Amino acid sequence: MTISKAACIGGGVIGAGWVARLLLNGIDVAIYDPDPEAKRKVGEVMKGARRAYKKMLPNGLPKEGRLTFARTIADAVADADFIQESVPERLDLKHRVLAEIDLHAPANSIVGSSTSGIKPTDMQVAMKKHPERLVVGHPFNPVYLLPLVEIVGGEQTFPEAIEVAKEIYASIGMKPVVIRKEIEAFVGDRLLEAAWREALWLVKDGICSVEELDDIMRYSFGIRWAQMGMFQVYRVAGGEAGMRHFMAQFGPCLKWPWTKLMDVPEFNDELVDLIATQSDEQSGKWSIRELEKIRDDNLVAIMEALSRQNKGRGWGAGELYNGYTKQLSGLAAKKAPALKSKAQKSAATAKAAKPVKAVKGKKR
Amino acid sequence: MTISKAACIGGGVIGAGWVARLLLNGIDVAIYDPDPEAKRKVGEVMKGARRAYKKMLPNGLPKEGRLTFARTIADAVADADFIQESVPERLDLKHRVLAEIDLHAPANSIVGSSTSGIKPTDMQVAMKKHPERLVVGHPFNPVYLLPLVEIVGGEQTFPEAIEVAKEIYASIGMKPVVIRKEIEAFVGDRLLEAAWREALWLVKDGICSVEELDDIMRYSFGIRWAQMGMFQVYRVAGGEAGMRHFMAQFGPCLKWPWTKLMDVPEFNDELVDLIATQSDEQSGKWSIRELEKIRDDNLVAIMEALSRQNKGRGWGAGELYNGYTKQLSGLAAKKAPALKSKAQKSAATAKAAKPVKAVKGKKR
Numbered sequence: 001m002t003i004s005k006a007a008c009i010g011g012g013v014i015g016a017g018w019v020a021r022l023l024l025n026g027i028d029v030a031i032y033d034p035d036p037e038a039k040r041k042v043g044e045v046m047k048g049a050r051r052a053y054k055k056m057l058p059n060g061l062p063k064e065g066r067l068t069f070a071r072t073i074a075d076a077v078a079d080a081d082f083i084q085e086s087v088p089e090r091l092d093l094k095h096r097v098l099a100e101i102d103l104h105a106p107a108n109s110i111v112g113s114s115t116s117g118i119k120p121t122d123m124q125v126a127m128k129k130h131p132e133r134l135v136v137g138h139p140f141n142p143v144y145l146l147p148l149v150e151i152v153g154g155e156q157t158f159p160e161a162i163e164v165a166k167e168i169y170a171s172i173g174m175k176p177v178v179i180r181k182e183i184e185a186f187v188g189d190r191l192l193e194a195a196w197r198e199a200l201w202l203v204k205d206g207i208c209s210v211e212e213l214d215d216i217m218r219y220s221f222g223i224r225w226a227q228m229g230m231f232q233v234y235r236v237a238g239g240e241a242g243m244r245h246f247m248a249q250f251g252p253c254l255k256w257p258w259t260k261l262m263d264v265p266e267f268n269d270e271l272v273d274l275i276a277t278q279s280d281e282q283s284g285k286w287s288i289r290e291l292e293k294i295r296d297d298n299l300v301a302i303m304e305a306l307s308r309q310n311k312g313r314g315w316g317a318g319e320l321y322n323g324y325t326k327q328l329s330g331l332a333a334k335k336a337p338a339l340k341s342k343a344q345k346s347a348a349t350a351k352a353a354k355p356v357k358a359v360k361g362k363k364r
Numbered sequence: 365m366t367i368s369k370a371a372c373i374g375g376g377v378i379g380a381g382w383v384a385r386l387l388l389n390g391i392d393v394a395i396y397d398p399d400p401e402a403k404r405k406v407g408e409v410m411k412g413a414r415r416a417y418k419k420m421l422p423n424g425l426p427k428e429g430r431l432t433f434a435r436t437i438a439d440a441v442a443d444a445d446f447i448q449e450s451v452p453e454r455l456d457l458k459h460r461v462l463a464e465i466d467l468h469a470p471a472n473s474i475v476g477s478s479t480s481g482i483k484p485t486d487m488q489v490a491m492k493k494h495p496e497r498l499v500v501g502h503p504f505n506p507v508y509l510l511p512l513v514e515i516v517g518g519e520q521t522f523p524e525a526i527e528v529a530k531e532i533y534a535s536i537g538m539k540p541v542v543i544r545k546e547i548e549a550f551v552g553d554r555l556l557e558a559a560w561r562e563a564l565w566l567v568k569d570g571i572c573s574v575e576e577l578d579d580i581m582r583y584s585f586g587i588r589w590a591q592m593g594m595f596q597v598y599r600v601a602g603g604e605a606g607m608r609h610f611m612a613q614f615g616p617c618l619k620w621p622w623t624k625l626m627d628v629p630e631f632n633d634e635l636v637d638l639i640a641t642q643s644d645e646q647s648g649k650w651s652i653r654e655l656e657k658i659r660d661d662n663l664v665a666i667m668e669a670l671s672r673q674n675k676g677r678g679w680g681a682g683e684l685y686n687g688y689t690k691q692l693s694g695l696a697a698k699k700a701p702a703l704k705s706k707a708q709k710s711a712a713t714a715k716a717a718k719p720v721k722a723v724k725g726k727k728r
Contacts, residue, residue, distance in 0.1 A: 013601065140584040141601050148584035175583040181571050188580050190566060191559050198558040199594055207545050214593020216552050218680045219539040220504040220512035222593070225586030227662035228655075229578020230563055235643050236655045237377065237505050243643040247636045272611045279599050279607040291592075291600045297673055298591035298680075305669035309661055316582045316662075 001164050002171040003027050006065075007080035007105075009073055009097055011038040013045070014114050015086035017143025019067065020049035024144065025172045026331050027065040032076040039069060048289075049144040052296040053328075056304070056321075062331035073097065074104040081106065082168055084137065086114035094118060095126035098134065102127035110165050112137030117185045120154030131156040135165045138186055139174075142292075145299045147175040147320050150186045173324035175317070203278070204271055211282035226302055227316050365528050366535040367391050370429075371444035371469075373437055373461055375402045377409070378478050379450035381507025383431065384413035388508065389536045390695050391429040396440040403433060412653075413508040416660040417692075420668070420685075426695035437461065438468040445470065446532055448501065450478035458482060459490035462498065466491035474529050476501030481549045484518030495520040499529045502550055503538075506656075509663045511539040511684050514550045537688035539681070567642070568635055575646035590666055591680050 006022045008015050011033035019042055022029045031042065053061055070076035077083050083105055087097050094115065101111055111134045113123060124131035136152035149169045153162045166176040179186050185193060202208055208216070224233050231243075238246030283291060306318025307325075314322040370386045372379050375397035383406055386393045395406065410431075417425055434440035441447050447469055451461050458479065465475055475498045477487060488495035500516035513533045517526045530540040543550050549557060566572055572580070588597050595607075602610030647655060670682025671689075678686040 140588075146584050146587065148580060150580065175579065177572075177576050177579050177583075179572060180576075181569070183569075183571055187566055187572050187577060188584055190562050191577075191581065192585060194558040194562040195555050196594065198554050202551055202554060205545070205547075207547055208541075208543060208551050210593075210595040212541050212544075213551060213555075214596050215539065215541050215680075216512060216514065217555070217589050217593040218591060219541075219684070220510050220552055221556060222586070222589030222591070223510065223663055223666050223681055224504075224659075225581050226590035226666055227582060227586070228659060229574075229581040229586065230560065231574040231639070231643055232578050232647055232655070233659070235647055236652060236659055238652075243640045244636060247639060272608060275595070275611060276607045279595055283596055283599055288600060288602075291596070294674065294679065295588075295592060295597070295600055298670060299587055301669040301673055302587050302590055302666050305665040306662060309665055310658065315658065316579075317587055320583070 001167045003082045003168055005030070005080050005082075007031070007070075007076040007083045008086065009033075009076060009083065009101065010086035010088075010114075011035065011042045012086060012088075013141055014139065014143060015084075016042045016045035017049070017139065017141060018084045018086060018114070020046050020144040021172055021174075023065040023067055024049060024053050024061065025065070025328070026062040027172070028067075029065055030068045030070045030076040030080065032070045032073050042067075044289075045144075048292050048296060049142070051293065052142075052145055052300055055297065055300045056325055057328055057332065059329060060332045060335075062328055063335045073100040077101050077105040077109070079106065081109050082112070083109055084112045084114060089115060089117060091118060091122060094123050098123055099126040099128065102129050102131070109133065110135070110161060110168060112165060112169075114139060116189050119182050119184055120152055120157060121182060122154075124154045124156050132158040133161045135161055136186070137165060137169060137176075138188070140188065142296065142299070145296060145303075147173060147317055147324075148188065149174045149176050150179055150188055151176050152179045152182055152186055154182060173320070173327065175320055200271065200275075203275060209281075210275055210278040214282065227306060365531045367446045367532055369394070369444050369446075371395070371434075371440040371447045371465075372450065373397075373440065373447065373465065374450035374452075374478075375399065375406045376450060376452075377505055378503065378507060379448075380406045380409035381413075381503065381505060382448045382450060382478070384410050384508040385536055385538075387429040387431055388413060388417050388425065389429070389692070390426040391536070392432075393429055394432045394434045394440040394444065396434045396437050406431075408653075409508075412656055412660060413506070415657065416506075416509055416664055419661065419664045420689055421692055421696065423693060424696045424699075426692055427699045437464040441465050441469040441473070443470065445473045446476070447473055448476045448478060453479060453481060455482060455486060458487050462487055463490040463492065466493050466495070473497065474499070474525060474532060476529060476533075478503060480553050483546050483548055484516055484521060485546060486518075488518045488520050496522040497525045499526055500550070501529060501533060501540075502552070504552065506660065506663070509660060509667075511537065511681055511688075512552065513538045513540050514543055514552055515540050516543045516546055516550055518546060537684065537691065539684055564635065564639075567639060573645075574639055574642040578646065591670060 006027050006029045008019050008029055008031045011031050019029050019031055083101055085097055085101065087093055105111065107130055113134065113136050115136055116138055120134055120136045124134040127134060134154060135157055138150040140146040140148050151162060151165055162178060169176045199213055202213060203210055234246050235243045303317050303321040306316055307314040307321040309315040309318055313319060370391050370393045372383050372393055372395045375395050383393050383395055447465055449461055449465065451457055469475065471494055477498065477500050479500055480502055484498055484500045488498040491498060498518060499521055502514040504510040504512050515526060515529055526542060530542065533540045563577055566577060567574055598610050599607045667681050667685040670680055671678040671685040673679040673682055677683060
């Protein structure tokens with residue numbers, strides 16, 4: 001299934017990232033966010049996303065979908081077949097928002113929640129009409145570039161809703177992974193949380209600075225994990241003897257008193273100060289906007305590099321990137337189907353400068 | 365300081381990786397490994413490393429250093445100014461090997477240990493002559509490609525030895541990060557251990573398969589961490605409000621009952637079987653050799669992609685990659701300094717097919 005009209009509830013970093021991905025796929029989006037700054041903030045994210053997509057698609061972007069700012073949740077979701085909720089991580093707020101969505105959205109629409117930790121079962125109790133259509137669709141920042149979306153169903157979620165959600169997310173270039181059992185924080189954030197907790201200890205105890213820790217990640221296992229995950233990397237490391245050998249060798253290490261993870265470092269002002277100060281030393285020379293551009297350029301470059309691997313079929317995120325850029329290029333070609341000769345091209349360019357109504361194809 | 369002659373004690377995956385990096389930098393290496401299969405195993409790693417370096421240096425590799433297999437540790441280290449120990453992770457074995465190295469190596473040589481967990485203070489007690497020259501130089505697999513080396517000094521290590529070790533590792537294209545306080549497992553493996561432990565729980569509890577977990581890593585934060593580390597990524601995610609805001613928002617999550625890390629999953633046959641079986645399902649279609657090639661190609665492609673970022677200066681591992689490939693190209697050019705015209709080129713190629721004694725420059 002592909003999306004005809006989407007609604008996004010919440011326009012923070014994640015919500016605006018969804019808006020950007022959808023619009024750049026040519027899909028119309030209605031957004032609801034009560035923040036008076038929402039328009040400006042979404043505009044900033046769109047600017048960054050557009051810039052990144054121009055790197056991905058040097059021959060031109062598809063015609064963007066139309067963005068409307070709705071005045072109520074009801075207005076936003078009224079004619080949407082896909083709704084993505086990205087409001088702050090408070091269960092009471094999620095309940096209020098999901099109840100409102102449920103009341104006004106078409107019965108056969110799919111509702112995805114961007115929550116990074118709350119179980120869908122705990123959220124869908126607020127949906128009195130159609131709780132069966134709620135899935136967690138947990139993305140990673142920046143949403144317009146990173147492909148992963150963790151899909152989690154709750155007790156009331158229909159298996160069919162999960163299947164449709166998979167298709168919907170895949171249709172906008174994402175990699176859906178369905179989590180088999182519902183747990184808080186799902187999989188990605190569990191791993192991130194484990195590493196983050198240990199990182200806080202290492203900095204707090206003065207073993208390393210935040211910059212040193214970042215360097216340790218990005219000059220070693222970061223590059224490994226960008227292309228294979230942990231298990232496949234270790235399989236290779238096991239060498240000729242394979243995974244069983246590796247497990248036998250590495251397994252017992254878990255018993256060593258290495259990590260401090262059984263304990264949580266006290267989250268006080270001192271720790272926040274230490275980390276914020278070291279972070280300024282590391283990155284203060286760039287503004288956040290500059291860092292965003294650097295990050296996005298790097299992400300595109302890595303995915304593009306991986307897209308040329310594996311005899312041109314692409315590997316991991318690069319394989320997906322091949323399919324995604326091909327799909328978007330197809331959409332872009334539809335926008336101006338007559339681009340054949342140089343003369344036609346320049347004529348088309350001149351024409352494209354004026355507002356044009358998009359040719360609506362079946363596949364969005 | 366650069367290396368004139370190196371010795372490697374131990375020729376497993378890590379030891380052979382060191383041998384490969386050194387030889388490909390044109391440095392002569394003597395290796396000691398009692399395994400009768402050592403020659404074949406080192407040869408396999410060399411073959412892989414050579415292949416990867418050809419991707420990095422399409423215009424030709426430097427003349428390789430000479431590899432000799434020594435019959436004793438004493439023979440291997442006798443005239444080495446840099447010795448890297450990579451024997452299995454047992455303290456008694458480390459003691460025996462380091463005592464032997466210490467007895468026979470030139471007094472002003474630097475001794476690096478590849479240990480991924482043992483404190484240098486606990487190892488250098490076995491060195492009765494010059495314990496002050498021991499540092500941990502902890503690399504990451506594959507050593508010939510991944511740049512990170514964690515340098516850790518023990519109580520008896522001279523600060524000067526750490527400085528020289530930094531120069532030595534940097535001279536062969538690595539990124540040395542000095543760990544400020546000596547702890548077991550240092551920094552990289554603490555983070556890896558934390559994530560690994562959580563990963564084992566997630567698979568054991570049936571939340572996801574090893575393939576799903578790997579996909580979750582490589583389609584999301586793996587790509588992020590390949591270019592920025594955890595703290596810099598979160599700084600950007602904090603958006604306009606910055607690091608302090610991010611910490612305030614994300615910090616309290618640590619109190620949530622998310623991770624299972626306080627506890628260690630029982631490491632029994634059942635868990636080993638589960639993971640080995642799922643790993644076969646994920647990767648069984650490739651041999652380990654094929655996976656190694658895929659991994660190496662991906663790593664080179666990612667570093668190469670990052671080397672073109674940041675207005676051509678390169679970013680992170682890509683910045684280092686620029687310097688490293690330039691250095692190696694310089695060495696390669698020295699090998700055949702007269703490569704100017706096509707005619708000369710083909711003459712030189714013909715000549716290069718015969719064994720030539722390398723022109724020894726100051727900079728290796």
